[in-house]
Amino acid sequence: MYQGRKWIVVLTACLLVFMSACSGGADNNNSNNNNNSTADPTTNPAESSAPPTEPETFDPFGKYPETVEFTTVKATVNNPQFPEGQSYEDNDFNRFMQEQLNVKPVFQWTQPQDGFAYKQKLDLAIAGNDIPDVFQIMGSSVQDVQATLKRLVDADMVEDLTTVFEQYASPAMKENYASENNRTLDLFKIDGKIYGIPDQQGLENFNFVWIREDWRKQLGLPEPKTMDDVIAIAKAFKEKDPYGGGKTVPIAMQMESETNGLFGPGFVFDQYEAFPRMFYKDASGELKYGGIEPQTKEALKVLSQLYKDGLLERDFAMKDTGQLQEVLASGRAGIVGQAWWAVWYPLFMTLQNVPDADWKPYVITGENGKINFGATAPTRSMVVVKKGSNIPSFRSNG
Structure with missing residues (x-):
C-alpha cells in the first residue's frame, strides 16, 4: 500500500508541475498502523483481538505531514515572463503545490526546450543512468517520445504506473483521455502497461x-x-x-x-x-x-x-x-x-x-475553396517516474 502511495505522491506532484494545478484536500495519510506485538497464547482470541479495521484510504490530493521532495528537470522557454522575484524554482505555482500537498520539486538542471537542447541533455542523462525522480520526455514527434520511453522501459529505469493510474487518476483526467477514445494513452502503452502519463493536445490544429x-x-x-x-x-x-x-x-x-x-x-x-x-x-x-x-x-x-x-x-x-x-x-x-x-x-x-x-x-481558403487542416500529433511529451526513486518521507515504508 505504501509503495503505491510513494509513486502517486511523485506522480501527483509532477502532474502539478508539468500539466495542471489541482486543489488540496484533507490529510488522510495515516502512518501509525503497524502492531508488532505478539499475542499471549493463553488469552482467549475473542477477548484479546482488536476489532477489524476499515481498509486504509488514501487521498492523492491530501497534504502530507512531512515535506516530500522529488528531483526533476525542466524544459524552459526563451524569455520567460515571471512576476518580479520569481523563477522556475521559486514561484507562486510551486508554493501553492507545497501548501496544498506538501510536496516540493528540486531541479537538477534546466535546458531550453527550443533547439532540442533539453532532449539532448536528457538523452545523455539516460545514457549515464543519471535521471531524476520525475521528468518529462519530449520529442518533435510521437515516435520520438515512444522511442525514448521504450529505451527507458527496456533498461528497467522507470516505474510501471498502470495500477497507480487506475486507482488514483482523477475522473477529469480519465474523461480527458476517454474523449479521444484513450488513443493517447494507448499510443504509449508497452505490453499493455502504462509507464508514463502523456500530455494530450487537441487533434485539430488549424494553421x-x-x-x-x-x-x-x-x-x-x-x-x-x-x-x-x-x-x-x-x-x-x-x-x-x-x-x-x-x-x-x-x-x-x-x-x-x-x-x-x-x-x-x-x-x-x-x-x-x-x-x-x-x-x-x-x-x-x-x-x-x-x-x-x-x-x-x-x-x-x-x-x-x-x-x-x-x-x-x-x-x-x-x-x-x-x-x-x-x-x-x-x-x-x-x-x-x-x-x-x-x-x-x-x-x-x-x-x-x-x-x-x-x-x-x-484564415486562408485552399485551392479547393475550403478551409483545410489536418490532425496533429496528440502529444509530444509525457511524464515518467524513475524506478526505485528514494523519496525521503517514505524511506522507512518503501
Whole structure:
C-alpha cells in the first residue's frame, strides 16, 4: 500500500508541475498502523483481538505531514515572463503545490526546450543512468517520445504506473483521455502497461497565417483571402522593407520534421490539401500517405518559388525554433504560420521589443475553396517516474 502511495505522491506532484494545478484536500495519510506485538497464547482470541479495521484510504490530493521532495528537470522557454522575484524554482505555482500537498520539486538542471537542447541533455542523462525522480520526455514527434520511453522501459529505469493510474487518476483526467477514445494513452502503452502519463493536445490544429497588420496597413495592402494574396503581401514586405536596412524577413519559416511545428510550412501545405507525414483516408475511403501524394508536390513547388523569390531566408532550412524566435523578437518578421495559441507564444516576443507591432491572424481558403487542416500529433511529451526513486518521507515504508 505504501509503495503505491510513494509513486502517486511523485506522480501527483509532477502532474502539478508539468500539466495542471489541482486543489488540496484533507490529510488522510495515516502512518501509525503497524502492531508488532505478539499475542499471549493463553488469552482467549475473542477477548484479546482488536476489532477489524476499515481498509486504509488514501487521498492523492491530501497534504502530507512531512515535506516530500522529488528531483526533476525542466524544459524552459526563451524569455520567460515571471512576476518580479520569481523563477522556475521559486514561484507562486510551486508554493501553492507545497501548501496544498506538501510536496516540493528540486531541479537538477534546466535546458531550453527550443533547439532540442533539453532532449539532448536528457538523452545523455539516460545514457549515464543519471535521471531524476520525475521528468518529462519530449520529442518533435510521437515516435520520438515512444522511442525514448521504450529505451527507458527496456533498461528497467522507470516505474510501471498502470495500477497507480487506475486507482488514483482523477475522473477529469480519465474523461480527458476517454474523449479521444484513450488513443493517447494507448499510443504509449508497452505490453499493455502504462509507464508514463502523456500530455494530450487537441487533434485539430488549424494553421492561421499571422501577418504584421501594422506593416500591411502602412503599405496600403488589401487583406489576404487566398495564398496568392499572402504571397503578394510577402513580396511587398521584401520590396518596401518596412523594418529597414534590408533586414525585413517577409516569411519567417523553418523546416522541422513536423510541418505544423512552430514556424513550420503547414499553412502552405494546407492550401493544397497536402498533409506530409500523415496517413489518412481519401474521399473514396482508400488509405493514403500524404508524403507521396501529388498535392504535396504542388505545395513544394510553391515553397521552392518562395525561396527563389527571396521571401524566405537563405538558411531557413537549417534554422531551429530558437533562431526563429530571435527573428520574431527583433521585429523583423512579416508573416508566420502559427496555430490559434500563437498570440500567447511566441508572437508576444515581438511586442516586447516593438510595442506598436500588431499581429493579426487570417484564415486562408485552399485551392479547393475550403478551409483545410489536418490532425496533429496528440502529444509530444509525457511524464515518467524513475524506478526505485528514494523519496525521503517514505524511506522507512518503501
